[in-house]
Amino acid sequence: MNAEIMEVLGQAEPYLTAAVSAYGAAVLVRAQDVALDAAVEGTAGVGRRILELVWRRRDGEERAALEAAVQDAAEDPEDSDAVAALRHQVKRALREDAELVRELVALLPEQVGMTVNVSGTRAIGAQHIGIAASGDHTTIHPPQS
Template sequence: MSTEIVQLVEQAGPYLSAAVGAYGAAVLTRAEDVAVGAAVEGTAGLGRRILQVVWRQRDEEGRAVLESAVREAAEEPDDTDAAAALRQQIKRALREDAELAREVAGLLPTAGVTVNVSGDRAIGAQHIGIAVSGDNATIHPSQR
């Protein structure tokens, strides 16, 4: 499950950063705000929900540590170490509580398809019919 937790936290990272950037240290206690724009609520709102779910499941000491990590990330938005410390706290919480990990996984959007392509004339696609990457190629109707 360790690899799955790392992947969950990596997937949640942009949402967490958006939430801390939009709401600051108040992200843990902020209620739904219907006045917030849809774009912010879409990204930052999901990050806020993830942080709040994790925060609610922690004991008093765990909450204090998470609050500290959120505060530092909010105060230093360009500090990659502060963002990493926040992700580390989320990772620790998910490793300690399998049910929490499942709940956070359920909040995240299902992963899309990633296609990595490298090299001259490389072709990358999820679905493909006919693809030609060579010079002077001719496609005949019978080959379709």
């Protein structure tokens, strides 16, 4: 599996689930409801545009599979299996169309922030840190002037 596709999917998933939650199965309806868009434009709006982009690039049978996945996720957005099925449909489209990957990346807001994974006894994770001590019997002395 292409690491770029997995990364893009990871970034897109919150937008997809927000769109399905906000718009329901109507997220794929081509006629846009401008008032509804204005009300849920943020995360859900980005998700709607992602799904529209994917839907436009699929053929009849593939569109039907995407619509079914959207319907299932809309009926129960908390169902991890339904969300996974929707994610799988988007992943299939991305694997088959490198240009679609580029277009989807352009739709995603620039990612800010950082993820730090820390594990182990007394492990410390920080973006900026002054003094950190995690061992037994540690003594920290102030700097000498």
